[in-house]
Amino acid sequence: NAGVTQTPKFRVLKTGQSMTLLCAQDMNHEYMYWYRQDPGMGLRLIHYSVGEGTTAKGEVPDGYNVSRLKKQNFLLGLESAAPSQTSVYFCASTLDSYSNQPQHFGDGTRLSIL
Amino acid sequence: KQEVTQIPAALSVPEGENLVLNCSFTDSAIYNLQWFRQDPGKGLTSLLLIQSSQREQTSGRLNASLDKSSGRSTLYIAASQPGDSATYLCAIPDNYGQNFVFGPGTRLSVLP
Numbered sequence: 001n002a003g004v005t006q007t008p009k010f011r012v013l014k015t016g017q018s019m020t021l022l023c024a025q026d027m028n029h030e031y032m033y034w035y036r037q038d039p040g041m042g043l044r045l046i047h048y049s050v051g052e053g054t055t056a057k058g059e060v061p062d063g064y065n066v067s068r069l070k071k072q073n074f075l076l077g078l079e080s081a082a083p084s085q086t087s088v089y090f091c092a093s094t095l096d097s098y099s100n101q102p103q104h105f106g107d108g109t110r111l112s113i114l
Numbered sequence: 115k116q117e118v119t120q121i122p123a124a125l126s127v128p129e130g131e132n133l134v135l136n137c138s139f140t141d142s143a144i145y146n147l148q149w150f151r152q153d154p155g156k157g158l159t160s161l162l163l164i165q166s167s168q169r170e171q172t173s174g175r176l177n178a179s180l181d182k183s184s185g186r187s188t189l190y191i192a193a194s195q196p197g198d199s200a201t202y203l204c205a206i207p208d209n210y211g212q213n214f215v216f217g218p219g220t221r222l223s224v225l226p
Contacts, residue, residue, distance in 0.1 A: 004157075033213070043203075043216045050212055058213065073167030090157055102148055103205070103214060 002026050006091050006106035013081045013113050018038030021076040021109050029104070031094045032074040034066060036057075036087040039106075043090070049074055050096075081113045116141045116208050120217035127194055128225050135189040135220045137204035144184045144206050149178050149189050152201045152219070161202075164188070194224045 007022045023032065034046040045058030046068040055066045065077045065083060074093075078085060089109045095101040117140045127133050136145070136160050150158040162171045162178040164187065170179040177190040191198055203219040 031212070042218045044182055045213055048213060056212070090156075100146065100161050100163060103150075103158075104160070105150075105157035107157045108155075 004091055004093055004104050004106040006109050008109060010110045015081060015113060018079050021089055023074045023106060024072055025093040029093035029095055031096055034076045035090045035093045037090060038087050083113045086113045087111060090098050116215045118206060118215050120220050122220060124221040125223060126223040129194060129196060131194050132192050133194055135202050137187040137217055139185045139206055142185050147180055147187050148205045150203045158223040196224050196226050199224050
């Protein structure tokens with residue numbers, strides 16, 4: 001009964017490096033989300049997906065790309081990391097936003113860009 | 115555009131007190147409202163989900179109410195314990211029903 005699993009939990013990158021954050025859910029949820037959480041800024045939506053093969057931009061999409069090739073996985077990519085992308089990244093999933101099912105979150109990925 | 119605010123930003127109470135956290139939203143046409151808890155270094159955990167047709171939901175010592183007409187929800191915590199110390203956030207589906215709008219959270223400290 002894993003729920004939402006994020007990989008890795010911690011990572012330190014140098015400016016300009018690339019990496020991919022993986023989110024996996026085992027609840028057969030349609031909707032998946034990537035957020036970043038920064039002190040004083042709250043949770044901000046980066047990208048989201050309403051089903052396999054679909055992606056859409058959220059509030060702060062610049063510098064990030066996403067893919068949802070399989071329903072259970074949602075990948076967040078940083079092509080050329082910048083110090084401004086230092087943050088805690090959360091993945092979440094839900095059946096759909098109108099349902100009576102809650103949104104489930106992973107434990108986060110703490111990313112530092114030097 | 116839906117906006118969500120939470121007051122107070124931080125709250126410190128002695129153990130055993132009953133307390134109320136507030137969540138306000140600008141657009142009353144909502145489908146549901148969720149209350150979450152976030153412990154330091156952790157993700158968000160859903161506590162209660164209130165459907166738009168409901169006025170309140172209860173889980174243990176927690177009671178959440180919803181008043182759509184006034185754009186408000188409250189989370190009542192009875193007989194607070196140190197283990198209740200965390201940040202509490204509320205969230206509402208946005209006007210397009212595809213995303214969630216989160217409040218900034220209330221940081222609660224329950225002192226032994």
